[in-house]
Amino acid sequence: MRRGGRGAGWTVxxxxxxxxxxxxxxxILSLSLKAGDDVQNRRFLPTAWTLxxxxxxxxxxxxxxxxxxxxxxSLIATTISVALATLAAYAIVRLEFRGKRxxxxxxxxxxxxxxxxxxxxxxxxxxxxxxxxxWPGLVxxxxxxxxxxxxxxxxxxxxxxxxxxxxxxxxxxATRWQAFRRVVVPLAAxxxxxxxxxxxxxxxxxFVFGISLTSTDRARTVPAALAFFTGASExxxxxxxxxxxxxVATVPVVLLVLLFQxxxxxxxxxxxxxx
Amino acid sequence: xxxxxLERVVKRYAPGAPPAVDGVSLSVRxxxxxxxxxxxxxxKSTLLRMIAGLEEITEGELRLDxxxxxxxGPRERGLxxxxxxxxxxxxxxxxxNVAFPLRLAxxxxxxxxxxxxxxxxxxxxxxxxxxxxxxxxxGQRQRVAIGRAIVRxxxxxxxxxxLSNLDARLRGQTRTELARLQRRLGVTTVYVTHDQxxxxxxxxxxxxxxxxxxxxxxxxxxxxxxxVNLFVAGFIGSPPMNFVPAIVDGECLSLPFTRVPLxxxxxxxxxxGPLIAGIRPEHLADAALVTREERGRGTTFExxxxxxxxxxxAQLAYAPYDAPRELAETIRSLARELDGEAxxxxxxxxxxxxxxxxxxATARLWLDPRRVHVFDPRTxxxxxxxxxxxx
Ligand SMILES: Nc1ncnc2c1ncn2[C@@H]1O[C@H](COP(=O)(O)OP(=O)(O)OP(=O)(O)O)[C@@H](O)[C@H]1O
Ligand SMILES: [Mg+2]
Numbered sequence: 001m002r003r004g005g006r007g008a009g010w011t012v013x014x015x016x017x018x019x020x021x022x023x024x025x026x027x028i029l030s031l032s033l034k035a036g037d038d039v040q041n042r043r044f045l046p047t048a049w050t051l052x053x054x055x056x057x058x059x060x061x062x063x064x065x066x067x068x069x070x071x072x073x074s075l076i077a078t079t080i081s082v083a084l085a086t087l088a089a090y091a092i093v094r095l096e097f098r099g100k101r102x103x104x105x106x107x108x109x110x111x112x113x114x115x116x117x118x119x120x121x122x123x124x125x126x127x128x129x130x131x132x133x134x135w136p137g138l139v140x141x142x143x144x145x146x147x148x149x150x151x152x153x154x155x156x157x158x159x160x161x162x163x164x165x166x167x168x169x170x171x172x173x174a175t176r177w178q179a180f181r182r183v184v185v186p187l188a189a190x191x192x193x194x195x196x197x198x199x200x201x202x203x204x205x206x207f208v209f210g211i212s213l214t215s216t217d218r219a220r221t222v223p224a225a226l227a228f229f230t231g232a233s234e235x236x237x238x239x240x241x242x243x244x245x246x247x248v249a250t251v252p253v254v255l256l257v258l259l260f261q262x263x264x265x266x267x268x269x270x271x272x273x274x275x
Numbered sequence: 276x277x278x279x280x281l282e283r284v285v286k287r288y289a290p291g292a293p294p295a296v297d298g299v300s301l302s303v304r305x306x307x308x309x310x311x312x313x314x315x316x317x318x319k320s321t322l323l324r325m326i327a328g329l330e331e332i333t334e335g336e337l338r339l340d341x342x343x344x345x346x347x348g349p350r351e352r353g354l355x356x357x358x359x360x361x362x363x364x365x366x367x368x369x370x371x372n373v374a375f376p377l378r379l380a381x382x383x384x385x386x387x388x389x390x391x392x393x394x395x396x397x398x399x400x401x402x403x404x405x406x407x408x409x410x411x412x413x414g415q416r417q418r419v420a421i422g423r424a425i426v427r428x429x430x431x432x433x434x435x436x437x438l439s440n441l442d443a444r445l446r447g448q449t450r451t452e453l454a455r456l457q458r459r460l461g462v463t464t465v466y467v468t469h470d471q472x473x474x475x476x477x478x479x480x481x482x483x484x485x486x487x488x489x490x491x492x493x494x495x496x497x498x499x500x501x502x503v504n505l506f507v508a509g510f511i512g513s514p515p516m517n518f519v520p521a522i523v524d525g526e527c528l529s530l531p532f533t534r535v536p537l538x539x540x541x542x543x544x545x546x547x548g549p550l551i552a553g554i555r556p557e558h559l560a561d562a563a564l565v566t567r568e569e570r571g572r573g574t575t576f577e578x579x580x581x582x583x584x585x586x587x588x589a590q591l592a593y594a595p596y597d598a599p600r601e602l603a604e605t606i607r608s609l610a611r612e613l614d615g616e617a618x619x620x621x622x623x624x625x626x627x628x629x630x631x632x633x634x635x636a637t638a639r640l641w642l643d644p645r646r647v648h649v650f651d652p653r654t655x656x657x658x659x660x661x662x663x664x665x666x
Contacts, residue, residue, distance in 0.1 A: 167329050168362035170349040172376040172423065186366045 025250070039239050053244035063245055065217040066225035070249070073221060074203035077142040081199045085150030090180065092151070092160040104155070110179050111148035119212045123251075129177035133215045141213070142203045151204075157191030158184070176266035204253060222249045235259055236239055239253045276463050277340045277430035279303040279326060284335035286321050286487075295321045297487035298335070303431070305488075308457050308464040312471055312512070314594065314613060318487040319467045321467075323433050328352045339430060355429035359436045361420040363408035370395075370404040373422045378426065394422045397456070414445045428567065431463035438473065445476075450476060455659030471511050477501070479572060484506050485612075505655040508553050508648060509613050514591060517622050518609070520602040521552035521649065528552060528647065531596040533576030533620070535644045545649060545658055549602055553648035556625035562639040564627050573643045578622060583634040591630055592624040594640075605652050 031039065033122050034046035035269070057063050092100060122141060123132070132139035161184065169179035185192070210224035220228075226245055229238045279302065286296040296318040303309045311319050324330040326337060328349035337344045344352055356375075363372050371378075373394055377387045400420045408416055417437055421626075424432055437453075438446045454477050457464055468474050474481045477493040483490040483498070483506070491503045502508035508516050519530050523545050527534040530552055533547055564576045579592040598606070598620040606620070624640060632638040649658045 089526050154358075162360065162362065164358050164360055164362040165364060167349075167421075168356070168358060169375075169379075170329070171327060171354070171356040173379045173427070175350060178379060183364055244611075 010049060028243045028246055031240060032247050034240055054241040054248070056241050057244045057248065060241075061217065062228060063222070063248075066220050066222045067248070068206060068219075069214075069219050070221040070223075071252075073138045073219070074200050076204045077136065077139045077146065078196050078199045080139070081143050081146045081174070082196045085147055085154050085195055086185070086188065086192060089158050090184065091152035092155050094163075104152075106149035107151055111145065111152075113145075115208050119208055122190075122209075130186075132213060133219050135219055138203075138206075138209055138219060138221070141209050142206065146199040146202050150199055152224050153195045153198065154188065154191050157188055157194075161187055162263050172229065175271070192229055197256060197260060200256065204249075211253055227258050276305050276461075278305045279431055279463065279465065280336075280338040281322075282336045282338070283326060284322070284337065286318070286325060286330065287333045288396060288611065292542045294333070294487050297489075299489045300483055300486075301492060303463055303465060305629045306325045306463055307462045308466060308479050310466045310468060310474035310476060310481045311484060312468055312474035312481055312510070313484035315469055317484045319469070319484055320435055320485075322484070323356075323435050323465060323467050327354055327356050327433055330596040335519045353430045354433055355424040355427065355431075356433040357420045357424045357435065357437045359439065361408075361416045361437075363416055363419055363423075365408050368405050368407060369400060369411070369419050372408065372419055373400075373421065373426050375423060376427045377507060380549070390426055391422075394426045398422050413440055414449065417441065417449065421456075425456075425460070425462075429462075431465070434464065436468055439469070443516045446473075453477065453537070461471065472513060475511065475588050481511075483510060485510075501657070501660040502553075503657050503660050504626045505551065505553070505650045505657075506612070508657070509609055511518075512555055513578055514554050514556050514623050514625065516553045516648070518606045518650075519552050519554065519596070519622065520606075523547060523550070528649065531598060532578050532594070533574055533642070535574050535642065535647055537644060537647070538580065541659065546651070549599065550658075551602060551605065551650040551654055553650060553651045554622075554642065558643055558646040559622070559624040560641045561626050561632055562641040564630060569643075570641060572645075573641050575639060575641050577637050577642055580632060580634055580636065580638045582626075583626075588628055590615070590626040590628060590632075590637065592626050592634075594624065594638070595621040602652060609655075 027044070030045060031049070033049050034041075035048045035050040035052060038046050038048065090099075092104060118141075119248040126132040126137050131140070165183050165187070166179045169183045170176070174182065175245065205223065206221070207223040210221040211227065216225060226242055226249075229242050229245065281299055281301045282416060284296060284299045285294050286398055287294050294639040295480060301323060311322065313319055315321060321330060325332050326350075328344075328347060330343050336635065339354075339403050363377065367375065368390060370599050373391045379388060385467075393405065398421060400415070400418055403419075408419065411419065411496050417440075421437065436450055439514060441449060450473055457477075462639070466474070466477055468477075475498070478495060480492055481498050485506050491507050493501075498507065502511060502516075505518065509518065521528050521530050523529070523542060524534065525541070526542065527536050528542075528545075528550075535552075562570065565573070578596070580592045580594045582593040584591040584593075603620055626632060648660070652655065
């Protein structure tokens with residue numbers, strides 16, 4: 001009886017929490033499906049369903065180029081960040097060197113740095129070195145803000161891997177690099193995915209860098225582009241189109257998390273050592 | 276195959292720290308199995324890992340065959356190792372775990388299949404090839420770990436307590452399998468264990484390590500019959516050797532419960548003052564079961580037995596006695612180091628199963644004087660090992 005009661009409590013709680021979190025998403029979804037004049041009718045559900053806003057969004061060069069920029073910049077930043085972070089975390093965990101704690105501490109403080117405080121100087125620097133409104137101009141700041149977190153996540157993960165697995169690989173005739181690639185990397189995969197998703201989300205959702213360091217279609221990302229949106233015609237309110245663009249921008253993130261959550265959760269190391 | 280030679284090898288984990296391995300010299304002949312045994316923390320793993328190339332050698336030299344190997348990495352040394360924790364690759368199947376060294380050596384696929392097949396058949400792992408290590412029992416994991424080590428022709432094999440996590444029955448069984456395997460393959464092996472029984476049954480020679488120092492290296496029979504010091508004497512043999520206070524008294528060695536006549540040649544070498552005598556439980560017997568001829572050669576005495584433990588094929592009798600304080604302390608600290616029980620001022624006697632001796636009564640016991648060991652209580656050195664007295 002008591003267990004059943006508690007189970008019901010949990011279910012109600014979970015439904016409330018999920019509903020609370022999903023309400024804005026549902027609102028935007030419904031907004032994006034409304035036809036022209038419905039937008040301001042203060043009803044939750046559209047009176048007439050239409051995909052017109054999506055058509056508008058995908059026909060606008062502003063959005064498609066922004067989508068291309070977002071995907072490109074985020075993927076590049078993620079790849080570089082995860083690759084560097086894996087190597088750095090490995091070095092921090094496995095090697096004894098002076099100032100190890102200092103490196104970790106500094107990495108963390110960089111991650112704590114308020115983004116907004118460096119945007120101004122960065123704008124000036126980027127303009128003078130020619131990185132303003134380019135992909136690298138975004139990738140570099142993304143890297144510097146996501147690397148510390150990735151390193152922390154991966155270091156925590158690698159620390160749990162038994163040293164002996166690598167030593168076993170060395171005894172089996174592997175070079176250090178082979179031991180790293182064939183034993184450490186596969187076992188660290190869940191940690192790598194976690195770091196990758198965190199990095200990707202940061203880059204994908206970034207607004208401050210996107211709006212300040214870009215000026216044209218060349219590098220402007222989706223969150224920044226949304227601010228420049230207009231509707232199908234200049235006289236129409238763009239809310240529905242913005243909503244559609246927001247939905248399109250959310251989909252990859254949701255897919256990513258759904259796709260990889262199994263890998264993240266998987267406890268891959270079980271059975272490596274006895275006990 | 277290769278021989279392994281250690282010369283005055285020292286390991287310090289930190290500069291200035293007390294050495295974990297202290298001046299060990301040992302040579303393992305080509306094809307020989309040497310068991311390295313000692314209590315926990317005595318430096319066994321450290322020594323093995325220095326041979327493997329996983330730990331740097333602070334001082335001294337390691338030679339594989341005739342070649343200095345101190346500076347070589349594990350890969351160059353070409354030795355195989357079974358880890359105390361097995362260290363199986365959790366993301367690979369049993370087949371891939373065993374095949375791993377061959378894949379690294381870039382062997383051809385058909386050769387890999389053949390070799391892994393042979394090893395797997397040898398170890399009885401055929402049914403488990405597609406499982407991951409997480410789905411195996413302890414004994415199965417251990418066999419996979421051995422398979423991974425023997426699948427390629429290594430120059431020598433290093434085992435670090437591979438059986439320590441198995442239950443008693445499985446351990447005994449695997450021990451004999453291992454012995455058989457080693458004799459058949461005839462491979463140079465260093466086998467680390469803290470279990471003296473395992474060391475004695477597996478090793479062609481046994482090396483006893485204590486606090487980083489090698490105490491004695493000898494074939495099991497010699498180690499049993501002629502331990503060079505108190506530590507080795509107490510470590511080898513089960514139940515452990517009895518240590519009792521002794522003192523030379525005329526032609527005899529005086530023990531708390533009897534006087535033992537000793538050969539005059541030995542007596543002359545014994546210093547005056549307190550000594551420690553060592554008597555193995557199995558070298559004492561129920562006087563009633565000893566033949567008349569044997570009784571003549573030995574000493575018969577009476578002792579009060581307070582407890583009997585029946586083991587099926589034998590019985591253990593416990594006879595407490597009083598010991599002078601200063602010797603009791605030496606004996607007690609030795610017992611602590613050997614993970615022994617509380618103060619051992621009792622005589623343990625291994626009796627024949629037929630013996631009628633009962634607990635709570637006085638028993639007539641028999642002792643063979645030729646099997647009494649005598650130790651110097653200050654240095655712990657055996658005063659009898661060199662002679663043939665205790666054989
Ligand atoms: N990495 C290390 N750093 C510092 N000291 C160490 C290290 N590894 C071992 N030691 C010390 O060296 C000594 C020998 O350790 P070792 O692991 O060789 O013992 P062992 O004989 O294998 O013991 P066990 O039977 O418990 O495995 C111990 O006192 C231990 O504390
Ligand atoms: Mg050990």
